[in-house]
Amino acid sequence: MTHPPDNAKWNWLATLNAAGPFLGLLLVIALFSLKGEVREYFLTVSNFKIILTQTVIVAIGALGMTMIIISGGIDLSVGSVIALTSVVGAVLIKAGQPPLVVGAVVILAGGIIGLMTGGMVAGLRLAPFIVTLGMMGIVRGAAKWLGNNQTVNFKESPISNIMSDPDPLKWQPPPGVWVAIAMAVLMAVVMRQTVFGRYVFAIGSNEATARLCGIRTRLMKVFIYGLAGLFFGLAGLMQLSRLRQGDPTVAVGIELDIIAAVVIGGASLSGGSGTILGSMIGALIMAVLRNGSQQMGWPNYIQDIIIGAVIILAVGLDQLRQARQNT
Amino acid sequence: MTGVCKSFGATHALEDVSLDLAPGEVHALIGENGAGKSTLMKILSGAYTPDAGRIELDGTPFTPANPLHARRCGIAMIYQELTLAPHLSVEENIVLGAEPARFGWLNRAKRRDLARRALEELRHESIPLDVPVHTRTIAEQQVIEIARTLLTEPKVLIMDEPTSSLTQVDAENLFVVIDRLRQRGVSIVYISHFLEECQRVAQRYTVLRDGRAVGGGDMATAQVGDIIRLMVGREITDIYPRVPHSLGRPVLELRSLAGEAKPRSVSFTLRAGEIMGLAGLIGAGRTETVRACFGLDRICDGRIFVLEHESTHRSPALRLAEGIGLLSENRKEEGLLLNRDLADNLTLTRLNPFTRLGFINRKRQCETTRQWMDQLDVRARGPEQRIGELSGGNQQKIALGRLLHHEAKILLLDEPTRGIDVASKAQIYQLMGRLAAEGKAILFISSYLPELLGICDTIGVMCRGALTEVRPAADWTEHSIISAAIGQPTESA
Numbered sequence: 001m002t003h004p005p006d007n008a009k010w011n012w013l014a015t016l017n018a019a020g021p022f023l024g025l026l027l028v029i030a031l032f033s034l035k036g037e038v039r040e041y042f043l044t045v046s047n048f049k050i051i052l053t054q055t056v057i058v059a060i061g062a063l064g065m066t067m068i069i070i071s072g073g074i075d076l077s078v079g080s081v082i083a084l085t086s087v088v089g090a091v092l093i094k095a096g097q098p099p100l101v102v103g104a105v106v107i108l109a110g111g112i113i114g115l116m117t118g119g120m121v122a123g124l125r126l127a128p129f130i131v132t133l134g135m136m137g138i139v140r141g142a143a144k145w146l147g148n149n150q151t152v153n154f155k156e157s158p159i160s161n162i163m164s165d166p167d168p169l170k171w172q173p174p175p176g177v178w179v180a181i182a183m184a185v186l187m188a189v190v191m192r193q194t195v196f197g198r199y200v201f202a203i204g205s206n207e208a209t210a211r212l213c214g215i216r217t218r219l220m221k222v223f224i225y226g227l228a229g230l231f232f233g234l235a236g237l238m239q240l241s242r243l244r245q246g247d248p249t250v251a252v253g254i255e256l257d258i259i260a261a262v263v264i265g266g267a268s269l270s271g272g273s274g275t276i277l278g279s280m281i282g283a284l285i286m287a288v289l290r291n292g293s294q295q296m297g298w299p300n301y302i303q304d305i306i307i308g309a310v311i312i313l314a315v316g317l318d319q320l321r322q323a324r325q326n327t
Numbered sequence: 328m329t330g331v332c333k334s335f336g337a338t339h340a341l342e343d344v345s346l347d348l349a350p351g352e353v354h355a356l357i358g359e360n361g362a363g364k365s366t367l368m369k370i371l372s373g374a375y376t377p378d379a380g381r382i383e384l385d386g387t388p389f390t391p392a393n394p395l396h397a398r399r400c401g402i403a404m405i406y407q408e409l410t411l412a413p414h415l416s417v418e419e420n421i422v423l424g425a426e427p428a429r430f431g432w433l434n435r436a437k438r439r440d441l442a443r444r445a446l447e448e449l450r451h452e453s454i455p456l457d458v459p460v461h462t463r464t465i466a467e468q469q470v471i472e473i474a475r476t477l478l479t480e481p482k483v484l485i486m487d488e489p490t491s492s493l494t495q496v497d498a499e500n501l502f503v504v505i506d507r508l509r510q511r512g513v514s515i516v517y518i519s520h521f522l523e524e525c526q527r528v529a530q531r532y533t534v535l536r537d538g539r540a541v542g543g544g545d546m547a548t549a550q551v552g553d554i555i556r557l558m559v560g561r562e563i564t565d566i567y568p569r570v571p572h573s574l575g576r577p578v579l580e581l582r583s584l585a586g587e588a589k590p591r592s593v594s595f596t597l598r599a600g601e602i603m604g605l606a607g608l609i610g611a612g613r614t615e616t617v618r619a620c621f622g623l624d625r626i627c628d629g630r631i632f633v634l635e636h637e638s639t640h641r642s643p644a645l646r647l648a649e650g651i652g653l654l655s656e657n658r659k660e661e662g663l664l665l666n667r668d669l670a671d672n673l674t675l676t677r678l679n680p681f682t683r684l685g686f687i688n689r690k691r692q693c694e695t696t697r698q699w700m701d702q703l704d705v706r707a708r709g710p711e712q713r714i715g716e717l718s719g720g721n722q723q724k725i726a727l728g729r730l731l732h733h734e735a736k737i738l739l740l741d742e743p744t745r746g747i748d749v750a751s752k753a754q755i756y757q758l759m760g761r762l763a764a765e766g767k768a769i770l771f772i773s774s775y776l777p778e779l780l781g782i783c784d785t786i787g788v789m790c791r792g793a794l795t796e797v798r799p800a801a802d803w804t805e806h807s808i809i810s811a812a813i814g815q816p817t818e819s820a
Contacts, residue, residue: 194685195678202675205664211623212661213675213729214647272666 020321021265021281024314028285032292042295049173053163055287056176057082057242057251060235061258062265062279063187064114064228069262070191071224072204072271073121073128077113078232078255080139083248085109085236087143089159090152090246099158106240107233113139114229115222122218136255143248152246162241176238183231188276200224204271260307261286264314285310331380333366340366341538343380348483348514353505355529355546356518359558359774359809362535364518368485371516372404373397384482401482405489409468413461418442420460421475445474448511449504466497473504484508485516490524502528520608520813522551534558551815559776559805567781570760574784575599577635578768579651579737581620584629589615591792592629597737602759602769603797604783606776606808612792613772614656617739621653622646633737647676652735654726656742656772658719662726665715669707670696672714673725676733699728704754720751727755731762738762741772756782776805790814 033039041047061078068075089106097105113135120131163176191197202210203217211217239250265282267274286307293303333341341363348354358364369375371382373391382389384400391397394404411420418439427437439456446452451470460468469489476484486505490498505515505528519525525532526546533543534557542557579597584590589612597603605613618624620631622641631639633649641649655662663672670692674681681691696710703724707717714722723743730738740759744752759769759782773779779786780800787797788811795811 193687193689195682195687196685198671198675198678198687201667202664202671205667206661208661209655209664210675211643212621212653212655214642214644215675216642216644272664 020318021278021285021314024264025281025285025288028288028292032288032295035296038292038295042292045171046168047291047295049165049171051284051287051291052173052177053165053242054291055283056163056174056180057235057238058254058257058261058286059180059280059283060183060231060238061254062261062283063183063276064231065255065258066262066265066267066274066276066279067187067191067200067224068128068228069259069267069269070204070271070274071200071221072207073221073224074132074259074269075117075128075225075228075232076132076255077117077135077139078235078258079251079253080136080143081110081113081229081232082236082239082251082254084113084139084143084146085233086240086243086250087147087152087246087248089237089240090154091146093154093157093159094152102157102159103237106237107230110233110236111226111230114232115226117229118222118225121225122221140248147246147248149248151248154245157244159237159241160244163238164241176241179234179238183234184276184280191276196223201272204273206272257286258283260311264311266318282314285314331367331370331377331382333370333375333377341370341377344535344538344540345380346516346533346540348516350482350514351509351512352531353509353515353517353529355525355532356516356535357520357522357525357532357554357558358535359776362558363538364535365487366538367535368404368487368516368518371397371483372402372485398479401480402485403476403479403481403483404485405469405472405476405487407488409465409472411460411468411472414459416457417454417460417463417471418456420471421445422478423475425478441478442474445477446470448477449474449507451504464497466493466500469493469497469501470504473508481513483514483516485518487518488520489517490519490521498524522554522813522815526551555806555809555815559809567778568757568760569782570764572600572602572760572764572766572784574601575766578633579620579770580632580635581616582630582632584616584619584631585627586612586615586619586624587627589792590619590789590794593789593794594629595787595794595797597768597770599736599766599768600763601785602763602771602783604779604786604800605770605772605789605794606774606779606786607789607812609774611789611812613789614741615792616789616794617653617741617770617772621651621739623653647733647735650734650736651739652676652730652733652737653739654730654741654743656745658722658726658746663714663722666713668711669700669705669714669717669725670710673699673710673728673732676729695732699725699732703728703731703758718748720747723747723751723755727758736767738767738769739772740769742774743771744773744775744778752778776808779808780805788812 032042065075065078085106088109089102092102092105117131117135120126121128161175163174165174166172191200199210199215199220202213202215203220207217240246243250261282262274262279263269263282264285265275265278267279289307289310290303293306331341331344344363344367346367356364366375370377373394373396389400391400391402412423415423421442422438427434427441442456443452446454449470454463454467454470460471463471489501493501508515517525517529529546531543532546532549532554534541534554536558575598577596578599582594583592585592593616595603607613615624619626622643622645626640630637633651638649659665673696674692678687681688681695693710700707700710705721705724707721714725727743743755756778759771763769771779771783780803783800785797786800786803786808788795788808790812791814
């Protein structure tokens with residue numbers, strides 16, 4: 001049944017599909033490098049270090065979000081979770097807790113919120129959109145409460161080093177970038193190689209079939225939101241490190257950037273498809289766009305318009321590609 | 328309608344069918360599932376265009392371009408599933424799509440008047456106009472749906488299984504409504520499996536079988552037995568392998584199992600090495616029975632024994648662990664992960680042979696899949712092809728292969744041969760025979776009687792949520808199965 005020419009064409013298409021977001025990233029970088037005076041600043045090692053550092057929080061959030069979206073869900077409360085967990089961290093540092101304890105508690109706090117979200121989605125059979133919309137308000141409120149409606153400041157902590165540049169003259173990025181890369185590799189392996197990952201795809205692809213095949217879909221959803229919550233907690237730790245204070249009003253609307261990164265990376269909001277690599281590239285595209293626009297000297301509103309257009313364009317191209325694939 | 332033909336691919340859904348309707352007549356259209364009734368009515372109501380033949384309406388040629396066009400020409404259809412907007416009021420539903428308006432502004436007084444007149448016409452003026460439709464009973468909703476069609480002044484009204492969800496009393500009220508419509512001069516095509524209803528409301532009838540009109544006449548002089556003979560009378564060809572298999576100990580026993588609406592009461596014992604057929608009309612509760620049995624739907628009453636141990640309330644995961652597998656009747660919506668590859672679809676319930684510490688060995692997963700593909704003669708590029716790209720027959724083989732890979736000992740197969748080609752069907756029959764010979768127990772739901780009679784050891788028939796006595800297949804004929812399925816007492820034949 002295998003015809004070599006047919007096969008070759010298919011492989012070529014598959015390669016192009018996988019490389020799609022990557023090509024998009026190269027295109028965006030190339031566009032900003034067109035102008036000589038911008039290129040001088042834009043195409044430099046130090047600028048790429050900045051871009052990578054700016055990507056870390058969205059990228060780590062996108063790790064959890066990719067898993068949730070592949071399973072057919074959504075989480076709108078990420079920004080609030082990042083704010084709450086970073087305030088939790090700041091309070092702990094202020095209380096004199098050692099950095100390892102602070103880090104662990106911040107990440108676990110995210111996980112606990114995730115378990116609550118997942119519990120409500122699975123247990124009450126509510127739409128994830130509704131549950132996380134509610135959690136967005138509840139968690140944001142909790143963050144403000146915990147921070148007494150103001151930022152929580154602390155003197156000095158090794159945690160601040162995670163997101164700071166170790167040496168401006170060398171190429172090494174901050175440790176947070178390595179953490180994000182390590183986590184991305186881990187999640188890519190989990191999603192591709194493990195039974196857990198296969199079940200996540202199965203639930204998103206068709207929940208009825210997953211149930212028919214004996215997957216405990218409701219338990220899995222609790223797990224998925226819980227695990228994603230750990231990543232959101234980690235993103236909160238990065239936020240804390242970057243700001244060097246716990247700000248309950250930080251990261252408002254970041255969930256939309258994260259969702260956009262996942263969607264630009266090729267995931268479908270109806271579930272069942274998406275890749276970690278794609279989402280990471282999606283996060284990078286967003287960061288490059290923001291950074292490049294700044295280098296071009298474009299005002300804020302132009303950035304917003306460009307990013308909005310890119311989201312529509314990316315998903316539009318994706319739809320077109322899939323429609324062609326199906327015929 | 329004269330000489331109407333329609334084919335889908337290689338299947339002749341309709342061959343040279345003719346039907347004539349007099350004004351003010353109720354004409355019963357009778358036939359088994361898949362006999363071509365729906366296709367014929369879809370042609371009349373403009374949803375399909377016929378390959379050949381012509382339709383005349385009031386003596387002039389009529390070629391409906393689409394359902395809307397047909398509706399404007401006076402052909403209205405009432406589907407089995409009601410098409411009301413549940414949150415809108417009764418009144419709004421009746422005028423839906425034909426709102427009296429001027430420059431886009433609704434004329435409320437006129438709307439109310441139209442709705443009231445339509446309900447009065449049907450002698451159901453007691454239905455309040457202001458309440459949301461979903462607060463009314465199913466029977467009243469049906470009257471509302473009929474009232475809606477009256478607004479378009481229909482000449483022909485098609486009713487597809489209108490009583491399938493009604494109680495006896497509500498059905499009787501519906502017949503009164505039908506009589507009123509008939510007196511107004513509306514011609515009605517009445518589709519129903521239930522012959523006693525057809526006798527009650529219709530003046531004439533036409534029987535369809537395998538896409539042909541095989542008989543018809545005046546209802547008053549027709550005998551139920553003759554009609555059933557017309558519905559059945561096809562040649563039974565033997566494409567069914569007979570692998571000898573002996574029945575072992577009971578592996579699955581249901582004792583008066585009842586679900587939320589269906590089944591009402593189902594009891595049977597399935598033995599190792601047995602193929603038990605479950606016959607019945609669509610909506611009789613066969614699918615609901617296996618779903619409840621597999622833990623997909625809630626069980627309200629009754630008990631289930633697996634391998635002679637009670638195990639009534641179990642999730643699908645636990646059922647699979649007990650060695651029970653279910654093949655869904657709905658391949659696309661429930662049976663398969665259409666956008667995943669063959670390997671995942673085939674091995675999802677049993678990944679552990681190639682899993683270590685939670686990590687899947689993809690290579691071995693694909694090897695296993697390839698072996699099953701060879702064994703089941705699946706035509707595909709390879710284990711990594713998306714299953715949605717395969718033909719129905721190949722998809723079904725993978726869905727069945729999942730149960731085989733799972734090493735299920737009890738197989739609940741819901742319409743395993745639906746929508747697949749004849750060659751694949753024959754292969755699936757072969758496979759079922761072989762599995763039974765290996766000592767596996769198979770519950771086989773089918774609406775196609777020849778295959779039930781061809782390969783089953785025993786057959787039970789479901790009617791309105793209840794199961795008849797399960798008898799050896801040799802004791803059944805197509806005639807007696809249909810009689811049991813439509814709730815007619817079995818005649819001594």
